[in-house]
Amino acid sequence: MSTAVMTFLLICSSVTMVKALAAIQDGNSKRMCMFLGCTILGGVIFLIMQYFEWTHLIHEGMGLTQNPWGASQFGTTFFMTTGFHGCHVFAGICYLSAVLVKGLRGGYSRTNCSGVETLGLYWHFVDLVWILVFTFVYLI
């Protein structure tokens, strides 16, 4: 259930990211910064939830080479896949923060927003990968 909430969070953060880009394309820098802040918040909550999920599973006996509920390879697949994804979310939060700081300093405008667009592509791809991870690792 918590992973469904995590998926929901990433989808919401993708929406706020696309809204941030739409805002700066309309020339509204303030609105862009607000939506970027919301996107960062979504990413941070996602990572906090992932931390609690990991610690819970480790306490239950799951590890990189062990899985008390079945094939040990699942532990490797689970931690490697979700771990690498989590690293990308963390990198995304750093990237979002850098763009937010530049945005607050007035570094983006209607005609100069390719930096926000590139960030958006990164963040949406992280979301896209999570959609597949959620299905293949958690549901199937």
Place this chain on the structure above:
Amino acid sequence: MDEAERRKEHLQDEHVTTLHPNYMGVFWWLLALTLLEVIFGSLRTGPSYPHIAKIVLLVSMAVGKAALVALYFMHLKFETRTLGIIAITPMILCAFFLFMLMPDSAMR
């Protein structure tokens, strides 16, 4: 404002209109598909709901969601056909690797 600047503004307007699809509509679709995935994923498989049907359903919904993100949020729908082909090419490679690994995983 000279002619060149006016033209740039006009092009920017056209660009922005194309890039502002109904994002909230896409969001509701993604939310609905996620809920359906959770429901179908939690159902117990059996004679009336075979395991293969569950996998096909879940994978189809995940691919649908990924396509919505790529097409609307990443604006692939508004890009050139060549870029679409470039984006799809690694998927073919991904499917190839998946099918190559299947005999190995089926024997474990």
